[in-house]
Amino acid sequence: MARRAAVIMLQGTGSNVGKSMLVAGLCRLFADRGLVVRPFKPQNMSNNAAIAREGGEIGRAQAVQAQAARCSPSIHMNPILLKPETDTGSQVIVQGQRRGSLRSLGFGARRDELFPAVMESFGILEDEADLVIVEGAGSPAEINLRAGDIANMGFAAAADVPVLLVGDIDRGGVIASLVGTHAILPEDDRRLIKAFAINKFRGDARLFEAGMHAIESFTGWPGLGIVPWFAEAHRLPAEDALDLEERRGTADRPLRIAVPILARIANFDDLDPLSAEPAVELTFVPPGQPLPANADLVILPGSKATLADLAFLREQGWDIDLAAHHRRGGRILGLCGGYQMLGTSIADPEGIEGQAGTMPGLGFLDIETRLTPDKITRLVDAVHVPSGQPIRGYEIHLGRSEGPDCARAFARIEGRPDGAISADGRVQGTYLHGLFSGDAFRAAFLQGLGAGSALAYEAEVEAVLDRLAAHCEAHLDIEAILRIARSRQSES
Template sequence: MVQGTTSDAGKSILVTALCRILARHKVGVAPFKPQNMALNSAVTIEGGEIGRAQAVQAEACYLPASVAMNPVLLKPNSDCGSQVIVNGRAIGNMQAKEYHEFKPELLETVTDAHRALQEKYSVVVVEGAGSPAEINLREHDIANMGFAERVDCPVIIVADIDRGGVFAHLLGTYELLSESEQQRVKGFVINRFRGDVSLLESGLRWLEERTSVPVLGVIPYIQNLHIEAEDSISQNQKDNAASRYQQLKVVIPAYPRASNHTDFDVLRMHPQVDCQFMKGVQQFNGADLIILPGSKSVRSDLQWLIESGWQAIIERHLRLGGKVVGICGGFQMLGKAIHDPDAVESAAGSSNALSLLNMETTLTGEKTLRNVQGVSVDKHIPVTGYEIHAGVSQGEALDSPVFSISHKDSSETFFDGAINQDNTVLGTYIHGVFDQPELLDSLLQWAGLATVEAFDYPAYRGQQIDRLATEVEKALPFELLKSLLSLPVEKA
């Protein structure tokens, strides 16, 4: 189990790297995170919902994502509450205190999911959540040491030296653990180190003498590495040298509950695209394309969008010849109204939307979760992706759909999305539409890029996972991993 001294210490990245290292050495391996809190999610092979990071880790293992890899997912919809998803399905919304009291019932759920993976794979690499030293959350813990103790799992602890105070982070975390928890810590890992490792040696010796826990490795800071972010919007952009040909400007309003922003990683990496997330309209200085992303709380994010001045910006942008795309919740915002009669996301009621498409959406208690495939209506370009949304849209705008699609487990065909008569506003429920090279080229041309340079984002993403694994394996050699995992290596 990989635990971290803080959020964003490198747990997800390290698990991704370990999964790819083991898979490349023909070890049957799968990722696991008992409890995740994130607004970025993915649809699994079973049609359930898990955290996006575990889907990336599954890709690192050359596996399809499964609900067993993340049995509990929390999707925050307020400062004190979240939608709770168990084994891929939403069971309702809970306030923080209510969920804390509910956690003991989930311990069997996460243990059973972990056991199911253990029965199929030689190694299960577990990712913790936040920090194991959060004293106020120790009781009923299912995400860190509480889970490790339950399944008798050895632990390594990772810290990010780029934040500063790495020895305080590691020592403080270790000393706040109970004696039995300390005994299962098999080593420390220092992440994102810049410079000469020999300068760390005195500190490493001191830490090992103080704790009797070895420092297993020091992972270097990997420049311009792109691995999909677990939740927060990644600050990594493409290398400036690779950005000199940028010809299309894309702006994405970053509303408070924006979800699945990894949909746009491909745009941030594309050499011809300048893609920026923006909160305040004062930063806006024109664009070719404005994209409204998904939202976990679509009516409140819509209100934020309007009150922040983005509606006026979008309307002016269209008058000046710009294009607008809405994905999932952003698609719903493009309509005339959003209704929530059953208080699915917030207080019951209705909200006037942007009125850029002639349709209305009613939020429903049952969430649509499905992997889809099909073609674009206009050019018959293949599309694959996934849907995660609560709501049904109706109206004349849907008579001009964008995609003809089917479920991956069904031959029934249906239509998705809408495009306006002026060919300037486009919406879809499908996540991942920009990831496919041919469809990406078509959408960028529609947005105003005259000549598009080919960019295969799925291949690039795989190359980045390989690059990460190669660098981490230099710091944590396979022979060391075999010792930590008590492997005789078994063929997958």
């Protein structure tokens, strides 16, 4: 019996070649053709998470791809999510729920334990879709990891999914990366790759026609297009914190906001709507640089490892910069882990983030935080207490915070208080993520800082996705992609 869904998998010659963006563009394109489309990423590694409709966590990129496909995000779109806690260990999220922590050296050994969840989730999406567009992770050429792989060829082979291999010409060496991938893969994996495409081209694509022919000659794969650089990619939520160091504030805007890039920064897409505001100069400050003295507001973002990032913050001298900023009359906002850091102490009695103990906080809010193993992950509807504006957001956090400043709540969620505000009102904190996506709340928040809002954020994201779909359609052989996806049905 033929499988119901057509399926194609986009793999890359390396990380950050633009797979997530292309999948989003294709999801929107095919959804607008009337197909029921579902994105799928077997395994993702990112601290930028979203909450799915079931209440569990998935990678932010898959939530954006779901939006592009005009459907609600599901835990089955990213069944394995690794959230780095240290340089060698990650928290493991399986079908939306925390399963514990794992050192990187032990991940391959757990393939047999984790892979059934991948195949189960994939089967669920197959059953409800006309087309599933799968995104790989990293590169299939990492043959040293092949035995334990569930993200690239390990999945493609098990599910018998055809692959479109994407190369990034912007970083250089794209011919070698594509031909080298062909050369190094074992034959059984190589046969799954049906075609290739070039992404992030700058200039006249005709200049690379000879390059396309060379790749086709060496590999036997047909080239399905050269996709020019999509200048609006930055308007979609970024998944990799490395992208943040490329973002710089725009001068001569009335409101200046600074955000330190913590070592384990998480959910930094919270700040995308602020960055897009015409009145806001939002600057991400990399390690080794001081917080700008002219900032009106400093936002401490979310963190995957609050205690480690608090120590990292102090190593950069940002605690001193924050104290000086506050003395000058500046404002501070803490989001989730950043909120916890603003208190007087953070206790980790069970060693959830490492060695058990208590660390002094920054002392800007009179609250104490205790980390607990029960993780809160949920979509919420809240009301911002100072302005009365509604907030549609989500929570992802370990621990609870209590203290006198909690009597001045930042928000109320289903009647219960969330967050805290200092007595002078200049320091605030909340566990809410995604709060700035709502136009009404964001406008009220900016008004409280003396700035106006001129942005319909969600409408702008929708417009960018539409333009991304048109960009893909103009530069890729869409009919060939659809034939490849449907070839799997005829083989069953």
